[in-house]
Amino acid sequence: MIPPPNVTGILHMGHALNNNIQDVLTRVARMQGKNTTWVPGMDHAGIATQNVVERALKKEGKSRDDLGREKFVERVWDWKEQYGGTIQGQLKKLGASCDWERERFTMDEGLSTAVREMFCRLYDKDLIYRGNRIINWCPRCQTALSDEESEHVDVEGALYHLRYTVKGEKTKLVVATTRPETMLGDTAVAVNPRDERYQNLIGKTVVLPILNREIPIVADDYVDPEFGTGLVKITPAHDPNDFEMGQRHDLEQINVMTDAGIMNENAGPYEGMDRFECRKQLMDDLKSGGLVEKIETHQHAVGHCYRCETVIEPRLSPQWFVKMKPLARPAIDAVNDGRIKFVPERWNKTYMSWMENIRDWCISRQIWWGHRIPIFYCDDCNHEWAARTEPEKCPVCSTGNFRQDEDVLDTWFSSWLWPFSVFGWPEKNDDLKFYYPSKTLVTGNEIIFFWVARMVMSGLEIMDDIPFDTVYIHGTVRDDQGRKMSKSLGNSIDPLDIIEKYSSDALRFSLMMITATGQDVYISDEKFEIGRNFATKIWNAARFMEMHSEGFDVQDLAFDPTTLSPDDQHLLAKLNEAIASTNDNLGRYRFNDATGVIYDFFWHSYCDWYIEYAKPILFKGSPEEKKHTLQVMHHAFSTALRLLHPFMPFLTEELWHGMDYNYSIETIMLAEWPEKIPTEGIDPKTVTYVDGKHDLIRVGRILRAEYNLANKQTAVFNVRPSNALYAEQIEADKISIIALLKAESINVDVAFAPEGAMPSGISTLGTVYMSIEGLVDIDAEIKKLSTELDEVVGHLANVKKKLANENFTSRAPKNVVAVQEKRQEELIEKSKKLKKMIDTLQG
RNA sequence: GGGCGCUUAGCUCAGUUGGCUAGAGCAUCUCGUUUACACCGAGAGGGUCGAAGGUUCGAGUCCUUUAGUGCCCA
Numbered sequence: 001m002i003p004p005p006n007v008t009g010i011l012h013m014g015h016a017l018n019n020n021i022q023d024v025l026t027r028v029a030r031m032q033g034k035n036t037t038w039v040p041g042m043d044h045a046g047i048a049t050q051n052v053v054e055r056a057l058k059k060e061g062k063s064r065d066d067l068g069r070e071k072f073v074e075r076v077w078d079w080k081e082q083y084g085g086t087i088q089g090q091l092k093k094l095g096a097s098c099d100w101e102r103e104r105f106t107m108d109e110g111l112s113t114a115v116r117e118m119f120c121r122l123y124d125k126d127l128i129y130r131g132n133r134i135i136n137w138c139p140r141c142q143t144a145l146s147d148e149e150s151e152h153v154d155v156e157g158a159l160y161h162l163r164y165t166v167k168g169e170k171t172k173l174v175v176a177t178t179r180p181e182t183m184l185g186d187t188a189v190a191v192n193p194r195d196e197r198y199q200n201l202i203g204k205t206v207v208l209p210i211l212n213r214e215i216p217i218v219a220d221d222y223v224d225p226e227f228g229t230g231l232v233k234i235t236p237a238h239d240p241n242d243f244e245m246g247q248r249h250d251l252e253q254i255n256v257m258t259d260a261g262i263m264n265e266n267a268g269p270y271e272g273m274d275r276f277e278c279r280k281q282l283m284d285d286l287k288s289g290g291l292v293e294k295i296e297t298h299q300h301a302v303g304h305c306y307r308c309e310t311v312i313e314p315r316l317s318p319q320w321f322v323k324m325k326p327l328a329r330p331a332i333d334a335v336n337d338g339r340i341k342f343v344p345e346r347w348n349k350t351y352m353s354w355m356e357n358i359r360d361w362c363i364s365r366q367i368w369w370g371h372r373i374p375i376f377y378c379d380d381c382n383h384e385w386a387a388r389t390e391p392e393k394c395p396v397c398s399t400g401n402f403r404q405d406e407d408v409l410d411t412w413f414s415s416w417l418w419p420f421s422v423f424g425w426p427e428k429n430d431d432l433k434f435y436y437p438s439k440t441l442v443t444g445n446e447i448i449f450f451w452v453a454r455m456v457m458s459g460l461e462i463m464d465d466i467p468f469d470t471v472y473i474h475g476t477v478r479d480d481q482g483r484k485m486s487k488s489l490g491n492s493i494d495p496l497d498i499i500e501k502y503s504s505d506a507l508r509f510s511l512m513m514i515t516a517t518g519q520d521v522y523i524s525d526e527k528f529e530i531g532r533n534f535a536t537k538i539w540n541a542a543r544f545m546e547m548h549s550e551g552f553d554v555q556d557l558a559f560d561p562t563t564l565s566p567d568d569q570h571l572l573a574k575l576n577e578a579i580a581s582t583n584d585n586l587g588r589y590r591f592n593d594a595t596g597v598i599y600d601f602f603w604h605s606y607c608d609w610y611i612e613y614a615k616p617i618l619f620k621g622s623p624e625e626k627k628h629t630l631q632v633m634h635h636a637f638s639t640a641l642r643l644l645h646p647f648m649p650f651l652t653e654e655l656w657h658g659m660d661y662n663y664s665i666e667t668i669m670l671a672e673w674p675e676k677i678p679t680e681g682i683d684p685k686t687v688t689y690v691d692g693k694h695d696l697i698r699v700g701r702i703l704r705a706e707y708n709l710a711n712k713q714t715a716v717f718n719v720r721p722s723n724a725l726y727a728e729q730i731e732a733d734k735i736s737i738i739a740l741l742k743a744e745s746i747n748v749d750v751a752f753a754p755e756g757a758m759p760s761g762i763s764t765l766g767t768v769y770m771s772i773e774g775l776v777d778i779d780a781e782i783k784k785l786s787t788e789l790d791e792v793v794g795h796l797a798n799v800k801k802k803l804a805n806e807n808f809t810s811r812a813p814k815n816v817v818a819v820q821e822k823r824q825e826e827l828i829e830k831s832k833k834l835k836k837m838i839d840t841l842q843g
Numbered sequence: 844g845g846g847c848g849c850u851u852a853g854c855u856c857a858g859u860u861g862g863c864u865a866g867a868g869c870a871u872c873u874c875g876u877u878u879a880c881a882c883c884g885a886g887a888g889g890g891u892c893g894a895a896g897g898u899u900c901g902a903g904u905c906c907u908u909u910a911g912u913g914c915c916c917a
Contacts, residue, residue, distance in 0.1 A: 152916080301917075346847065350915075353846070357916090445915080476914080513868085514856075527855080530868060533882045544879030592857070596867080611879075619878075698886090705886040708874055742885095795864065807900040816862050816901090823863060 011090035013477040013523060014444060016495040017515065020508050021474060021591065022442045023096045027646035028586060029439075030097070031673035037435055039422045040098035042085055044107040046370040046411040047141055047307045053079050053369070069368050076369045090496060095504050095649045097669065104422045106414040107371070114421035115371045115414050116388050118462070122322060123375075123386040128363075130375075132318045134240040135362050138305035139261030139275070143366040144319050146410060147359060148449050150303035150312045159228065159298035160283065163291045164189060167205040167214060174293045176228025178300060179238070180286075181279040183208065184267045185254040186215055188234040190245060193219035195230050209291050210282070211268050218249045237316040253316055259366075261313055275313065320364035320373060320407065327457040328358045334456060334466050343472045343589050347448065354449050363410045370408030378402045416454035419467035441468040444476060472589050474515060477523055498528050505648035506531030512647055513595045534599060535651050538644075541607050542655050545633055548618045552630050554638075554660050559631040561681025566733060567613040568632045569682045570690035574605040575636050576682075579674045582643055598644050606636065609694065616739045634659070639674050689729050692764040693737065696730075699761040700741045703770040706759060706784070714744035720752040721766035730765060757781065757841055762788075762833055782841050789834040796827040 026038045053076045054064055064072045091098065104111060122128045136150040137143075160180045163172040175189060189206050191198040202219045215234075222245055223232055236246025237253040246253060256267045263270040263278045270278045286292050303312035332355050334340045335348060342348050364373060377384050378394035379401045385391075394402050417425070423432040437459070443452060452471055459467035498507045510531035514523075564572070578601040585594035610633070617629045638661045645652040645668050655661075656668035665671045700717055709715060721727040730737065731748045738746055754760070757776040758769040799820055802808050809817055 349846070353916075448915095524855085526869070529882070533880095536882050537880065540880035540883085542879085547879070588859080590859080593859090596857080600867095607880085608884080612884095615878085701885055702887090705874065711875055711885090791864085798864090802900080805900060809900085811900050812862075819863055 011087050011094070011495050013493055013495055015087070015091075016094060016507065017474060017477055017511050018442060018444060019091055019094060019096050020511050021472070021515075023094075023508075023649075024512065024586075024591065024646040025440060025442070027097055027649065027669065028673060030669060031642065031645070031671060033672075035434070037102065038096075038098045039102045039104060040088065040091065040096070040100060041104040041418070041422065042088070042106070043411060043415055044080075044105065044370065046365060046367055046408060047143065049076060049080070050367045050369040051141065051307060064368065072368050093496065093499055093504060095508065097649070102422070106411070106418075110424060111414055111417070111421050112371055113388075114417050114425055115409065116374045117426045118413070118417055118458070119374055119409070120386045120388050121462075127323045127326060128320060128386075129323065130318060130320050131360075132316060133321070133362075134238075134243045134314050135317050135319050136303055136312045137259075137315045137317060138308065138310050139257075139259065139313055140308050140310040141305060141367070142259045144317060144362055144364060145305060145312065146362045146412075149306045151306045151309075152301040153304050154299060155302050157298050157300055157302065159296045161229065161293035161295070162209070162233075162286060163293055164206045164209060164233075166201070166217075167207050169204075173201070173206060173217075173231055174229045175231045175233045177233055178298060179279070181263070181267075181270075181275055181282055182235040182238045182256065183233060183282070184211060184263070184270065185235045185237050185256040186213075186233045187236060187246065187251040187254060188215050188249060189217045190220045190223050190232050190234050190249075191217065191230060192223040192225045193221065195223070195225045197225075197230060209286060209289065216249075216251075218245070218251075220245050220248065239314055243316065255316055257313065257315065319362050320375075320405075321360040321362055324358040324360055324457075327461055328355045330460040331355060331453065331456040334460060339466050339469065340456065341470050343470060347445065347471070347473050350445070351448055351453055354453060361410075363413050364405075364407040365410055366406075367408055370411060371414060373405040373407050373409060375405040376402050377405070412450055412454060415451055416458045417462075419455055419459055420463055425462070436463060436467070437465050438468045440470045440472055442472045442474065445473050446476070448473070493523055493525065498525070501525075502528040502532040503535060503650070505535050505651045508649075509534060509595060509647050512591045513599070515591050531648075534603070535648060537607060538602055538648075538651065538655070541602070541611060542637070542659060544611060545630070545637065546659070548626070549630055549634075552627065552634075554634050555663050557631050557635045557638075559628055559635070561678075563628060564632070564681045566686045566690045566693070566729070567610060567736060568629075569686050571605060571610045571632065571636055572677065573679075573682050573684075573687045574601060575639060576676055576679065578605075578640065579643060579676060583675070595647055598640070598647070601640060602644070606640065610636070612740055613736045616735050634661075639677065642668060642671050643674050645669070645671075689726070689765075692726070693730070693733065696763040696765045696768060697737060697740045699763040699768045700743070700770065703759045703761055703768065704742070706780075707770075707772060709772070711742050715741075716745050716747070716771040717741060717743045718747045718749065718752050718754070718758070718769040718771065719766055720769070721748060721750055722764075724750060726765045754840060760785075760837055762830055767833060767837070778841055782838055785834055785838050785841070789831060789838065792827055792831045792834060796824065796831060799824045799827060 022038065026036050029036045050064075053072075056079070057063060057067070057075070067075060088100075088103070092100075119128065136145040136147065138145055157178055159176050159178055161174050161176050162180060162183065163174055165172055173189065177183065186208055191201060193202070198217075201217045204217050205214050206217055207213070208215055218234070222241060223230065234242045234245055234249075234251060235254075236243045236251050237255040238257075243253070245251070254266050256263060257275060258264050261275045263273045263275065265271055267273070267278065270281060273281060283292065283295075303314070304310065305312060332352065335342070335351060335355075342351065374388065375384060375386050376391055376394075378397060378399065380399045381394060381397040383394055383396040385395060391402065393400050414421070419438060420432060420436050423429070423435050425432055441452060441455075455467050459465060495507060502510075506528050508531070510528045513530060514527060578597050581597045582594050585591070585597065614629050614633060617625050621629070638656075638659070641652050641655060641661070649669070653668050656671070661668070661671075696719065704715065719730060721730055727748055727750050730746075734746050734748070737743070752767075752769065754769050757778050758771055759776060759781055760767055760769045762768075802820055803817075803824060
């Protein structure tokens with residue numbers, strides 16, 4: 001399920017992240033053999049698109065009115081054909097594996113049919129109505145907006161305290177307001193009925209300054225005695241609360257502004273002024289009349305248009321609304337009873353609080369680009385009706401003298417139908433049956449209300465079923481200072497630049513790696529290096545294999561499980577762990593963990609350990625040994641490649657072909673998704689031994705590093721294994737240890753005792769001594785070992801203290817206690833060894 | 844005002860149902876390159892987990908208070 005991006009949009013990092021996650025999920029499901037579909041689409045983005053085209057017209061010195069409705073809409077379609085949908089190409093660059101032939105546009109014929117169908121159904125159920133109410137009006141776009149489209153921004157404004165005169169008295173009242181210009185539309189002053197200060201005022205009349213209109217003083221519970229002076233001016237036509245109060249007290253509603261936010265004829269001397277200019281002039285006038293008590297600075301939230309950031313003007317206006325409460329009830333149940341799950345879960349609360357306090361949705365827009373409201377009015381008999389198709393005559397009086405409503409619908413009125421409209425609804429077909437409901441919706445938290453919640457409501461209303469069972473909410477993409485990426489800040493990082501600089505795979509992999517579940521993502525250019533470096537690493541590993549694979553048949557990977565070397569077993573065990581962990585993490589939407597596991601397997605298990613182990617064999621081994629090792633390598637590599645594919649589609653596809661893995665399945669996209677591989681021939685004890693061997697090599701390397709030995713400087717290592725089994729295993733495995741330690745030779749001896757001073761260290765398999773030519777820095781050795789001893793003694797004290805605590809031994813789970821006991825043993829053993837080593841050095 | 848995050852190494856972040864010595868990448872320092880990769884390899888240093896209480900045998904993790912910071916809603 002793809003959230004349709006705006007037709008005007010270009011790809012930004014948020015899209016990249018969002019589509020990347022969806023693509024990963026889709027690719028995994030596809031490789032698992034599931035019938036997947038990922039429908040790409042575009043949203044006509046009514047206001048945004050209309051704005052873009054209007055701006056273009058303005059450059060030609062024209063307005064939309066110059067063209068007229070029909071020509072203008074044509075013009076928008078032209079624009080759409082020419083410039084729209086750049087984002088589709090960009091998504092392809094990102095590697096989004098959508099079903100491109102299914103691509104839909106919210107204004108295409110099918111979806112428009114769905115929109116009209118939906119409107120008529122809701123209208124017939126009385127869930128859509130026309131009402132004269134206070135709505136959010138954008139004076140620049142000159143249209144109504146829904147509550148969600150008004151963005152509240154905290155601004156440092158002012159609280160103006162104005163003096164009104166009580167009629168027939170000298171008493172002045174002080175009312176406080178943040179929008180003094182609306183005073184011109186005041187039709188009352190209100191106090192709280194329990195406010196003792198003003199009991200005597202209730203029922204009196206006030207003379208409105210400047211206009212000298214006489215307005216009543218009313219009592220209403222809504223008034224907060226604590227706010228300002230406890231007296232508020234009532235402007236029913238310009239404030240939702242005042243509107244409510246106006247209804248209760250039967251007050252006149254006086255609109256003082258035009259659609260463009262210019263003061264109208266009701267504003268008296270201010271007619272023709274811009275609303276903010278009027279505010280200034282009005283305040284000047286009141287000041288000179290001595291009618292201003294004071295002006296305080298005041299922090300408050302002011303609504304701004306989400307498309308053009310103009311300050312919203314709440315105003316009375318006849319608009320179309322959807323009754324939301326009946327639709328919300330089943331949508332609340334669906335989340336409450338767990339049919340729909342949010343990941344992370346905390347978004348439940350956000351969803352619920354919105355649903356439970358839902359208000360009717362204003363769906364009419366006074367623009368031209370969009371689905372025209374399918375309501376018709378008969379001029380002869382005044383009949384009003386909704387029609388799915390263009391009517392020929394009035395159904396009541398049968399005349400053709402009717403007209404369609406001028407308004408168009410909110411863009412989201414088409415978006416909320418997406419989960420079923422793209423499959424042909426209202427038609428009932430196989431696609432719709434098969435693909436509805438879908439599985440996972442992936443989206444950012446900013447459209448939970450706009451889109452997610454509404455899709456749940458429409459799905460339950462129309463399909464009688466949830467549209468998806470999981471809503472994965474990913475974080476917001478921010479810059480490295482935590483700011484939201486935006487054009488106006490100039491801090492956005494263009495994904496296409498990143499693709500250009502680091503590759504698409506690098507972008508994708510890096511994004512996934514830094515996306516912890518639902519956390520915001522902070523981004524800077526350097527973060528993409530991790531993906532690029534990883535891709536290069538894999539490329540080079542493949543190159544290495546290719547160099548040694550001449551004459552090798554990648555179709556012949558059936559190695560004999562009884563001949564697996566310890567390192568073979570270790571690699572395959574790690575591969576199994578990686579597969580299991582990747583699947584587990586993907587199932588829990590933990591993408592950073594999933595990519596981390598794959599990264600770790602390739603880089604460390606495969607490259608750092610296995611390839612280094614394999615080198616002596618590939619360079620100097622027998623043809624049989626070589627073949628066996630290559631079998632293991634290609635087996636592991638081709639499996640891990642499939643695991644990586646959803647995250648790095650381009651590189652993995654390229655290598656799939658380059659390494660000739662495409663002999664049976666042409667594309668890695670359809671190759672089998674890795675599940676646990678057979679563990680035949682893998683002995684867990686051997687795997688543990690190899691872990692110990694790695695530790696031994698690490699200890700040896702530390703010794704080399706201490707003495708700054710160059711790679712070519714030879715050193716003889718002596719190993720005193722802790723037991724006979726280890727001695728046997730190490731002895732049998734010497735070649736690879738020698739190679740990895742760049743040693744001249746290794747002596748394995750359970751009774752080894754150093755002659756004279758030798759640098760040494762303790763590993764899980766035993767003590768490692770390095771014989772080097774030249775002087776050993778005895779003091780430094782002693783100091784090193786003493787420091788280590790101190791640490792061990794410290795830890796030992798802690799462990800002993802724990803085990804001596806009866807509360808711990810009796811209450812903690814047995815396995816936890818056992819671990820501590822084992823650790824105690826190990827630490828005692830280690831401290832003994834260290835003491836002995838120090839003694840030896842001290843002679 | 845209400846709700847939700849975040850605070851862990853110099854930086855950016857992981858850390859799942861409380862349980863081995865708190866991890867990674869980057870950066871820093873040391874060493875290394877005739878044989879896949881400097882977009883590399885080996886190693887090192889670096890953290891009283893924002894603060895204060897509490898629960899618990901045991902807290903980065905749970906609870907309370909608090910500071911700073913960010914987002915959403917009113």
